[in-house]
Amino acid sequence: MVDTISAQHLEAPIQPVAIGGRLVGPGQPVYVIGEIGINHNGDVDVARRLIEVAAEAGCQAVKFQKRTPEICVPADQRAKLRQTPWGEMTYLDYKQRMEFGLREYRAVAKYCAERGLDWFASPWDVPSVEFLEELEVPAHKVASASVTDLELLRALADTGRPVLLSTGMSTLEEIDAAVAVLGTRELVIMHATSTYPMPAEEANLRTIGTLRDRYRVPVGYSGHERGIQISVAATALGAVAVERHITLDRTMWGSDHAASLEPSGLRNLVRDIRLAQEALGDGVKRVFPGEEEPRRRLRRTTA
Template sequence: MTMTLTHARPVAIGRHLVGTGRPVHVIAEIGLNHNGDVELAKRLIDVAAAAGCQAVKFQKRTPELATPEHMKDVPRETPWGTMSYLDYRRRVEFGRDEYLEVARHADLAGLDWFASPWDEPSVAFLEEVGAVAHKVASASVTDLPLLRALAETGKPVILSTGMSTLAEIDDAVAALGGVDTGRLVILHATSSYPMPPEEANLRTIRTLADRYPGVPIGYSGHEKGLQISLAAVALGAVAVERHITLDRTMWGSDHSASLEPQGLEHLVRDIRIIEEAMGDGVKRVFPGELAPKAKLRRVLQP
């Protein structure tokens, strides 16, 4: 399996356990890349299932609460014409019927699903429609009332840490109940879209593992390509989250930093190869070396 940091107690998320000694948990973030279209969301769920992911993730907002006041009336050019930023947020938001439809589709595809609630009413909404876990978006790390509401659900929580200091993460972990709940997963992240390699700072995976002992540490990536996410796995990340899209040229803020279907398929394939290749660290002579050893080694030890 992957390089061990500190032993992380597995956290049960839906049908899977996330932690040390378990297969890397691959989360395909659909987010708002469905552009408010249930059929597009279903196609993205199918892409995630075909690639071998374990979960898909959405975002849930109450637009009137989650939209910053100074942004509400800002004009936004959209495929549906020019509208205020608040109206755009309303346009792409799924309601109860849409969530139940995509939840059923994910379940039939063998995937768990959850979402990032951006406000407290969205927590209650996601509880009502049956999310198996909750995700804290990096933008919400300092929203302590939201985090306390998530802790009160008793569900597993995945905490992204982009644009956050260690002190802010400390406060967030405390609001979520601390490191001993057995329900917390933390993801190292850098919230640049797309993220340049020099901002990846992957050694932070070790920093987080040392600071929050027993908590599974993963990686949420916003880079182009696969290399950085794969390096995160080699450094011990037990979960990897990446945005997905059908086409990076589609309209929308997250498509350009997302993986297309073939890229997602290659990511999962290569993660599984790395897991197998990491081994256990015990130096030994492998069966495949015996014939070359007999043929090539001139001096044999008794």
């Protein structure tokens, strides 16, 4: 793909992407996404509380995951028994128990609208794309696991909506193929490493610049680390969006809670992202007003 990109394209400024009523891209406030994912544990009240946490922390969006279990659960896994908070059940029954339907997502949409948040989801199959389209989400997210699912990517491209593409566990060639299907006009790429939780040595944040230069689209960061330092560093390296899993309590039952931010951690993350972005400035060297008095007092001049 990249071999066919013209020099003119490589020199063109990267254009922001509109998601809901906000622009995501260079020169815009970092778009912070609280990923609720499946951390609602199938409970709309937990989802509502997480939406409130995201809004109070200063996020712009929350993100969920949407699956059709009969499609996404492998046949050899469906009858396997699993211990859950609702008792012992088959893996297929468990996945069905965790899914929200139209009633639940309409409640989610209402809560988000009341708190001024965008909401969208990662669909894991084509019927889930159709389901989310019925709810008129402002964007779609491609999970790292779905980068090579070209049928799903074609369905997403056909919606005409903005797409955020996570790139964990993917090669550049696989990302090239995904971008060829999705196009670049309404695309935000999210650098990610799909280790849960992710150690610092696997963050490879300089990839943010690599992806930005290769595809000439806005690039963000989807993190799975503990703590907030790496996500803040991603902002300093130009990430235009930051996505982190959120939870009410990391000790809650479920696979994603341990690598999620609790409410205080999310508040600190948003605070530090805003501070880091403000501190970056515009790169123009100047004498700032606060320097004028020390300059007069401390500078020595000679005739």
